[in-house]
Amino acid sequence: MLNLLWFLLPVAAAAGWIAARRSGAAKPEAFWNYSTNFHEGLNELLNDSGELPDELFDKLNDSGKDTAETHLALGNLYRRRGDIKRAILLHESLLDKTELGEQVHSAALLELAADYDSAGLLDRSEETLRTLIKTGKQLPEAYGAMLILRERERDWTSAIDVARELEQVTGDARHSLIANYYCELSASAKSQGYLAEARELADDALEQHEACARAHMLLAELAMKDNQYNLAVEHYAKVEALRPELMPDIIDSRFNALLKSEDEQALRDFIDRISSRKNAYSVVRTTRGIIEKIDGADVADRFFKKQILQRPSLKGLRDWAHDQISISKPGEREKVQVICTMLDSVIEDKPSYQCGRCGFLGNQLHWRCPSCNNWDSVQPIIGVEGE
Numbered sequence: 001m002l003n004l005l006w007f008l009l010p011v012a013a014a015a016g017w018i019a020a021r022r023s024g025a026a027k028p029e030a031f032w033n034y035s036t037n038f039h040e041g042l043n044e045l046l047n048d049s050g051e052l053p054d055e056l057f058d059k060l061n062d063s064g065k066d067t068a069e070t071h072l073a074l075g076n077l078y079r080r081r082g083d084i085k086r087a088i089l090l091h092e093s094l095l096d097k098t099e100l101g102e103q104v105h106s107a108a109l110l111e112l113a114a115d116y117d118s119a120g121l122l123d124r125s126e127e128t129l130r131t132l133i134k135t136g137k138q139l140p141e142a143y144g145a146m147l148i149l150r151e152r153e154r155d156w157t158s159a160i161d162v163a164r165e166l167e168q169v170t171g172d173a174r175h176s177l178i179a180n181y182y183c184e185l186s187a188s189a190k191s192q193g194y195l196a197e198a199r200e201l202a203d204d205a206l207e208q209h210e211a212c213a214r215a216h217m218l219l220a221e222l223a224m225k226d227n228q229y230n231l232a233v234e235h236y237a238k239v240e241a242l243r244p245e246l247m248p249d250i251i252d253s254r255f256n257a258l259l260k261s262e263d264e265q266a267l268r269d270f271i272d273r274i275s276s277r278k279n280a281y282s283v284v285r286t287t288r289g290i291i292e293k294i295d296g297a298d299v300a301d302r303f304f305k306k307q308i309l310q311r312p313s314l315k316g317l318r319d320w321a322h323d324q325i326s327i328s329k330p331g332e333r334e335k336v337q338v339i340c341t342m343l344d345s346v347i348e349d350k351p352s353y354q355c356g357r358c359g360f361l362g363n364q365l366h367w368r369c370p371s372c373n374n375w376d377s378v379q380p381i382i383g384v385e386g387e
């Protein structure tokens with residue numbers, strides 16, 4: 001609702017201005033008189049594909065802060081419509097009007113940086129933000145915009161610096177965010193084979209934010225590469241303790257570490273712990289496979305049936321139906337096969353992950369939501385249709 005209001009206010013104001021222009025009203029107050037001509041003005045604004053009306057700029061010559069704010073809102077609207085050229089023209093014209101004061105000037109700089117960013121002119125956007133930062137105005141917004149730029153460029157080292165400056169400006173800690181940047185650097189070093197550096201960077205992440213599950217996941221993977229299986233098991237246990245919802249993402253690797261550590265007691269204890277509670281589908285599926293290897297198919301099947309009855313899911317039902325194919329009598333087998341095919345196609349269309357902030361749906365774990373850009377907000381979907 002607030003978003004809608006935010007959108008409608010500048011539209012309404014601009015529509016009022018257009019209506020005022022049409023009626024020949026001379027007084028600035030008419031700008032806000034949009035109630036009777038709202039739809040007419042809105043249509044004109046949204047359908048208008050011509051040049052930016054000169055009157056918009058002329059209004060700045062003889063009006064004050066209210067009109068400047070409306071121009072800022074209108075520029076924002078143009079940008080959202082994808083009309084970046086008009087947005088830039090409008091915001092640059094505001095910057096020329098020094099008589100409008102520092103507040104309008106800094107707001108126009110911030111909007112102009114967003115215009116350049118939308119146009120893909122990242123260097124210009126950064127330059128504009130640096131100009132704004134030098135003025136000492138709107139620093140949290142300026143550093144916030146700079147941070148988004150850095151993230152988009154995947155320049156994580158600079159992002160850490162900007163985040164620390166943002167911490168100083170606002171007084172609010174950004175430990176979790178900075179830890180994620182270190183994790184990005186660590187993951188990059190790991191993928192390039194610089195394992196010692198990757199380990200140091202993951203440690204740096206934990207130094208920033210000791211509850212960083214991703215850093216433990218990276219350290220577990222690095223420990224596996226070093227054949228330090230017990231250490232990997234410890235890090236995977238930390239991941240579960242910090243973010244239990246990520247168990248489906250680490251269960252295969254965790255069992256792999258336990259099997260390679262050759263600590264049979266630890267493996268048994270882990271299986272017992274899983275058996276004594278309800279689990280996500282992926283945890284059940286993997287554990288069933290391990291039990292089958294060490295205790296046989298009958299024990300594994302009993303574990304599986306108990307688990308899927310405790311926490312029903314489409315994926316569990318699909319696996320159970322597939323099990324029935326081989327033990328069905330001739331004549332019934334085709335019917336079971338139809339059920340399996342239907343379940344396969346239903347599950348195939350279901351996303352596996354969802355962002356808790358914006359609702360983005362996907363099929364892989366993103367540490368930073370591709371839609372709303374929040375960190376650590378995407379997680380496996382839990383429930384009948386998911387895990």
Ligand SMILES: [Zn+2]
Binds near residue numbers: 359360369373374377
């Ligand atoms: Zn999101």
